[in-house]
Amino acid sequence: MTPLPEHGTPWPDLEHRMRALGARDVKWREGKxxxxxxxxxxxxxxxxKAAYAMFSEENGLGPAAFPSLAQMEREVVGFGLALMHxxxxxxxxxxxxxxDSITMAVKAARDHARAKGQKGPANIVIPYSAHPAFDKACALMDIEVRRIPLKDYLADPTAMEAAIDANTLMLxxxxxxxxxxxxDPIPELGAIAAKHGVWLHxxxxxxGYFAPFAAMNGAALTAWDFALPGVMSISADLHKYGYASKGASTVLFRSEALKERMTFDAGPWPLGRMTTPTLAGTRPGGAIAAAWAVMNFLGVDGYRAKQGAVVQAREKIEAGVQRLGFRVHGAPQLGLIAFTHERADTFGLFAKMHHRGWMQGALVDPPALHLMLSPIHNEVADVYLTDLGTALADSGVAPKAANYSE
Ligand SMILES: Cc1ncc(COP(=O)(O)O)c(C=O)c1O
Structure with a gap:
């Protein structure tokens, strides 16, 4: 337990202490x-930051009190819907x-299925690679999760179809x-979902805020959005490749009626009835305002440039790690990449890179180094590759092994 200080501390002292605390954090602004x-x-x-500060006290729970936030949210959601066809x-x-977005989509799908007469213990069918947020949502709602093995790193539509039964809420x-x-092969999943009358999320x-701009820049991507009729809902985070402040995502539905399944309508209590559109009660005005500001600041041109830089970084790193003898898992086209060296210990390399200041991800199945790239990485990709080559050499794997055939 830490007792609350008996007396207050002036802001300059606090700022100083907070800077000292932050000094121990990763130096992410340097691009590592x-x-x-x-x-x-x-x-x-x-x-x-400026936009967040302007609306940091306002509350999105009260659209009548804060029509500003209601309008910004409407516009942000509108941008998402338009980008995702x-x-x-x-x-x-x-x-x-x-x-939060995933939880709300699962809740909407569950209530939609219930309204259509679904009664038994419900389940959802997801690929092995789907985010654990689905498990969390289903744990909260007592729904079974059927995680289906991948085929070539992608969702396997045939195996997923075989796992569907009368109580499947969502694919x-x-x-x-x-x-x-x-x-994932969303067109195939969409066709299966439509055939079985199951919601595809x-x-x-x-x-969500990367692929549309990568496509505008010329990438030939698998179709994945509302242009496919089977897609009922999409979760797309603004605080990732939308470059908004943390605490901002969108959950989008094919129709207003499907979105209404997400609404929670509670009462009675002393204030009568309370309906909330999402999981939150109080909704941070700062996060809504910051997302709105960044989206308008960048516009399509700005996002195309930022995402173009990320793709360039990924291409440089992809080619570089292959030259070093790593195998890239699948054929990534966006900002993430995972790769493994068959002759080096992944976690040993991870530790060596960490020692050189690099903070990255790692997979355990299969063991792989993992990068989620930002525009800044286009400037430091060569340094990353040099350091990785050194880490490999330190592991006893000569970088020249690059050209050995797999
Ligand atoms: C594909 C995917 N889904 C869901 C999430 C969960 O998002 P959050 O951490 O904002 O809850 C992530 C986070 O990285 C993700 O990459």
Whole structure:
């Protein structure tokens, strides 16, 4: 237990102490962090902080009190729906993050299935690579999760179809999945979902605000959004490749009626009835405002440039690690990549890279180094590759092994 200080402390002292605390954190602004943060440069950081501060006290729970936030949320959701080719009448909401958006989509699918007469113990069918947020949502709602093995790092539509039964609420595909950065075969999953009358959710938490711009820049991506008729809902985070402040995601639905399944309508209590659109009660005005500001600040051109830089970084690193003898898992097209060296211990390499200041992710199945890249990484990709080559050499694997055939 830490007792609350008896007397207050002046802000300059606190600021000083907080800077000292922060000094122990990773130096993500220097570009050596490829997990947890998205570094789109100091200008974006300044815009989002200023916008957040302007609305940090306002509360999105009260749209009548704060029509400003209601309008900003409507516009942000509208941007998402348009980017993801939603049909007329589609709707959505801002949430606090990917886990929240996913939870709300599962809740909507559950209530939709119940309204259609589903009674037995419910289940959802998801690929092995789907984010654990689905497990969390299902644990909260007492829903069984059927995690189906992958085929070539992607969701396996045939195996997933075989797992569907009368109590399946939802089928899930990712665009892309976090572990490998790959877009699942959503068109096939959409056809299966339509055939069985099951809700298809696309988890585009990490790709929803990346893939549309990569496509505009010329990438030939697997179709994954509302252009596919089977897609009922999409989770897409603004606090990832939307470059917004943390605490901002969107959950989008094919129609207003499907979105209404997400609403929680409670009462009675002394205030009568209380309906909330998402999991949260109080909704941080700062997160809504920062997302709105960054999206308007960047516009399509700005996002295309930022995501183009990320793709360039990924291409450089992909080619570089292959030259060093690593095998890239699947064929990533967006900002994430995972790779393994068959002759080096992945976690030994991870530790050596960490020692050189690199903070990145790692997979355990299969063991692999993992990067979630930001625009800044385009400037430091060569340094990363040099350091990785040194780490390999320190592990007793000569970098020249690069050209050995797999
Ligand atoms: C594909 C995917 N889904 C869901 C999430 C969960 O998002 P959050 O951490 O914002 O709850 C993540 C986070 O990385 C993700 O990559």
């Amino acid at each position: 962090t490829a997990v947890y943060v998205f570094n789109a440069g100091p200008e974006i950081e300044q815009v989002k 939603a049909p007329a009448g589609a709707a959505g909401a801002m949430t606090s993050g990917g886990t 899930v595909g990712s665009a892309p999945c976090f572990p490998f950065g790959l877009i 696309v988890d585009a938490c990490v790709g």
